[in-house]
Amino acid sequence: MSPQQLQGKVIAVTGAASGIGLAFAQLAAARGAKLSLADVSQAGLDKAAAELRATAGADNVLTRVVDVRKYDQVQAWIDATTQTFGRLDGAANMAGVIPKDIGIHTLADQDLEQWDFVLGVNATGLMHCLKAQTRVVADGGSIVNASSIAGVTGRAKNAAYAASKHAVVGLTRSACKEFGYRGVRVNCICPGPIDTPMNHKAHEIVTASGATTHTGQSVLSSTHENALGRAGRPEEVAHLIAYLLSDESTYVSGTAICVDGGSSLVPPLRITPRMCHATSAVTSMGTSVAMLSWLVSTAPSTVVSDW
Template identity: 35%
Template sequence: MGRLDGRVVLITGAARGQGEQEARLFAAEGAEVVVADVLDEPGAALAAEIGATYVHLDVGREDDWRTAVAAASAAYGRVDGLVNNAGILRFNELLNTPLAEFQQITQVNQVGVFLGIKAVAPEIAAAGGGTIVNTSSYTGLTGMAYVGAYAAAKHAVIGLTRVAALELAGRNIRVNAVCPGAIDTAMSNPSLLDPERGRDRERGGDRERGGDRERGGDRERGGGDGGAALDAYYGKRVPLGRIGRPEEVARLALFLTGEDSSYITGQPFVIDGGWLAGVSVL
C-alpha cells in the first residue's frame, strides 16, 4: 500500500527539479499524478515514464488553470491534491529592479499560487477534501539581499497559505507550505541547464539564474561537478554542511500531502539544513 493510494494530485513546475522529484515520489506512493508545466517536451516525457497525465500550465494565467483542472478531472474524475511548486528567481539589487521584473516574479510566484488555490480548492472540496502544499522559501521567513522581488512573493505565499488554511478547513482541505533553503536545482546551479552559463555566473558575468524564466520546477542534481562545487560553497554556510537535494523537499511535500500530517494546517515548514537556526560564531 502506498501512502497516496487513491489520491489525484496536480503538481506545477513538475517537468524538472523539485517538481519532478515530487511527481516521481507521489506516483511511486500510489497517487495519480498530473504533471503540469510550460516545458511541454520534458513534462510529457516524465508523465509517460511514470504513468501520469501531462497538462500545459502557465501558472500566471487563469485560463490555463481552468484548462488544466478540466483536463485533470477528465482523466481521473476528480482532483484532491495540489502542490504549487512552479517558481522563478532573479538576482537584482532592489533599487535596480525594473518594475516589469518585479511584476513577472510576483505573477508566477505569488499570483500563480493564488490562482492555483482558487482553481483547485473547489475541486478538492467536491472530492470530499484533500490537501494543498504551497512552495514558499526560507526567504519567505527572512530577508536576503539581491532577491527582493522573490522574497516579497515568497513572504506572500506564507500569508496566502495561512488564510487559505483558515478559510478552507471547513471544507476538509488542509493547506501548508514548504520553505526550502538552497536546493541543488537549476535555480542554484545554472550549469545544470547550460555549462557556459554556469561558468559565466562563477565569473560574475550573469546574475540571472539559468532556465528559471521558463517557469519550470528547476532540475534535478547533475551536470558535471556543479553539485560538488555547491556543496563546498554552502557547506561553509549551512550547519548540515551541504546544499539540499530536491528529493528531500519532495519527501516533505509527501508528508504534508499524506495522512501522517492529518492534524497539521496553516504552517510553514522550513527545510534548509539549519541555515535559519541562527548565527554561528565559529
C-alpha cells in the same frame, strides 16, 4: 510512512518537469498516486510523463502545458483533471522562477520587468492555482505550496524572489483559514539550498556577475552556513511534501516548514578587528577587547573571532 500512503489519491502538480516538482511526482507515482502534471515546458513535461507512466501506468498520468500566470490555462488544467479522474484529492504547487539579476541588484536598481515576471509566476500564479483547486478539492484534501527560506528570512539583492515567497506564506495561511471548515489542509514548504536546475542557474548568474560579497552569494554557494554543510537533494524535499499530502498529517495545516539543513538559523556573529576599532572610537580599546572576550566566553557556538 507506508510505501503506498498515496495509493489512489489524485494529485495535481505544477513545476512537474524538473527539480522538486519532478522529484515529488516520481515519489508519488511510486506510492500509487494518480497524477495531473503541469509545466510550462512541453519538452520537459513529455520526458517526465514518459518516465512516470512507466511507473504509475499510462491511464494514471495526465499532462498539460500551463503558464500559471494565465488563469484560463490553470482552470482548464484543473477541469481536465477532475474530468479525467473524477476528483482532486490534493495538489503540490511547485512552479517557481528566479529573476535574471538574482544576487546582483539591490532594490534601488530593481528591474521592473523582472519584478513583474517573478511576482507573476510565484505569487499571482500560485493564487490562480489555489483559486481553481480550492473550488474542487475533496473535503479532507491537502494542498502544499512552495515557498523558500527567503520567504521567512528575506534575502539581500533578491527582493523580487523574497517578496514572492513571503506572498506564498500569506496565501497558504489565508487558504488554510478559509477552507479548514471542510477539512482541507494547506501548508507550504520553505526549501533552503537544494540541488536543482533553478539553483544551479542562480549560482551561474551570481558567478558570472563577479559578485563575491555575502549579500550577492547564490543559494548553493552558501551551504557553509547551514548545519549540515551541504545542499539538499530534491527527493529529500519530496518526502516532506508526500507526508503533508498523506493521511498521516491530518492535523497539520497553515504551517511554513523549513527544509534547509539549518540554513534559516541565525549565522554565526563574526567579530573582526575592524569591529573592535570601530568600538574604540566610542570607548577604550581595552573595553572592546573585554567585550570580545565576554562574547566568546559566553556564546562560543555563535561567535567567531578573526583575531
